[in-house]
Amino acid sequence: MTQIAESVSVEVGGAQVLIPREVIVKNWLATALGTPAPASLPEPITLAALRPGERYAGLILGKDGEPSYHLILLDGEAEDVSWDDAKVWATTIGGELPTRREQSLLYANLKEEFQGAWYWSGEQSESYSDDAWGQDFGDGDQNDYRKDLEFRARAVRRLSL
Numbered sequence: 001m002t003q004i005a006e007s008v009s010v011e012v013g014g015a016q017v018l019i020p021r022e023v024i025v026k027n028w029l030a031t032a033l034g035t036p037a038p039a040s041l042p043e044p045i046t047l048a049a050l051r052p053g054e055r056y057a058g059l060i061l062g063k064d065g066e067p068s069y070h071l072i073l074l075d076g077e078a079e080d081v082s083w084d085d086a087k088v089w090a091t092t093i094g095g096e097l098p099t100r101r102e103q104s105l106l107y108a109n110l111k112e113e114f115q116g117a118w119y120w121s122g123e124q125s126e127s128y129s130d131d132a133w134g135q136d137f138g139d140g141d142q143n144d145y146r147k148d149l150e151f152r153a154r155a156v157r158r159l160s161l
Helices: 022-031 083-092 100-113
Strands: 008-012 014-018 055-061 067-071 079-083 118-124 131-134 142-146 151-153 156-160
Touching: 055 100, 067 100, 079 083, 083 118, 083 151, 100 131, 100 142, 118 142
Parallel strands: 118 151
Antiparallel strands: 008 014, 055 067, 067 156, 079 151, 118 131, 131 142
């Protein structure tokens, strides 16, 4: 009998994507039996979907644990911008500021694409309307700060499944 590893690692756009054993087995069985593959598999992203300078960050799961969308880091960076200016900058290059959750994925998969500094997220503080969340790409911390402080910013886009 052949043993299957806990997961298979595949490089996609410079990021490592782990495919759990259960997904591999379900899809192998579906293929062997000639039945449609389970609907839980995300649509694969092709490198042709990436624009020059973009980097694939990974797959974001929905609240139910099912794949929701692919996250793409856009090329370019804004320096020394307030939160409001960062949001405007992101839209001018065709993106948005990442959510806190997305910043965690960016830190895990594409940390080398960032300076070891604070970057704005697109999320306002739940407790203080004058604050917004940011992430330190030096040590991975997240915290909320006054929106008028000047941090760096990177933009993302999302590819729906």
